[in-house]
Amino acid sequence: MKIGLEHVNVTVADIDASAALLGRLFDWKVRWEGASIHGGRSVHVGTEDSYVALYQPTHQARAEAETYFTTGGMNHIGVVVNDLDAAEKRVASEGLIPHNHADYEPGKRFYFDTPDGIEIEVVSYA
Incomplete structure (x- = not known):
């Protein structure tokens, strides 16, 4: 059985700018993009084997706590x-x-x- 990490999903403020940045930094390509949960939009950027799923909701808030001290924080x-x-x-x-x-x-x-x-x-x- 082959096991591997396929993706992580993160919320961003400007999905197009974030996808373009990751593309420039790591030579990643957009694998898919479209409508997503809660009326938001998703863009999957990465390689054939793995990707970062970027999510931009219709409204958002910044995290208030340091993630290293937040259970479940990325x-x-x-x-x-x-x-x-x-x-x-x-x-x-x-x-x-x-x-x-x-x-x-x-x-x-x-x-x-x-x-x-x-x-x-x-x-x-x-």
Whole structure:
């Protein structure tokens, strides 16, 4: 039996801008888009095997608490790349700030926050 993570679903303020940003950063493509729950809209952006489901509701509110202290909170999304330096340059070229760099067994990583406050960990095992 093959098991793998297919997607995560996150709420964003500007779905088109978020999908375009993830596309530019990771060479991801829009797999599907359309109407969604509660009158909102969804865009699935990623690869053939996995994706991030972006959701934009008709009205929304920002999270009030730090997710690392919130049961059920999403703390970050991890993305594997084969060239960490090139990925960091792309992130910086978008005006985003890479932080929390670390070398650890078995790889290297950094994090950045999207304009919606979603933390993304970029990791390389190369």
